[in-house]
Amino acid sequence: EVQLVESGGGLVQPGGSLRLSCTASGFTFSDYYMDWVRQTPGKGLEWVGRSTNKADSYTTDYAASVKGRFTISRGDSQNSVYLQMSSLKTEDTAVYYCARVYYDFWSGPRHMDVWGKGTTVTVSS
């Protein structure tokens, strides 16, 4: 069964840091790009960032709202992708999902076809 499981969420103070993990199973993790998406009641679903795969040099891309504060990395041997969050703000409070990006040989990265159940991050003093 194809599965993604996020972990690492919790309560953190403004200005603090937190590292989220997403562990994959049931597919060849190293072949895929991976995204992080967050959801808040007020702003809905927001794409946070992406890691490409080894073939594309593990390049990363981020939403403007988190660029310079969040870093995505991955460990293919652990079938995991990570989201390191620093300088956290109250507006970063959300459920964070990791998602697998479907890759089409001819047209490249496409939609997010598999999602984890999410982990909750609360930034509050």
Next chain:
Amino acid sequence: ETVLTQPPGTLSLAPGERATLSCRASQSVSAGYLAWYQQKPGQAPRLLIYGASNRATGIPDRFSGSGSGTDFTLTISRLEPEDFAVYYCQQYFTSPWTFGQGTKVEIK
């Protein structure tokens, strides 16, 4: 950034009725790089439609997608009890990848 608008925010329909959901983009989403997701309370989004009109694996054929350019539609031909949920469109043509604010389909 491509802004996706999903009017109306809520659709009130009865089981068995047809649901037509709209997604409008602020700029062209070329080659149908648009997906639809379903989300139920406490669950992650689930992929329904990709490439504007292709059903994902395991999605019933009562779900269909259409559209191009800036106007896209998700149609549920006959609502089943399990279809009452929130539906989001998402474009993956231009970074940053963006989502609509969602349309809630509720039981009338």
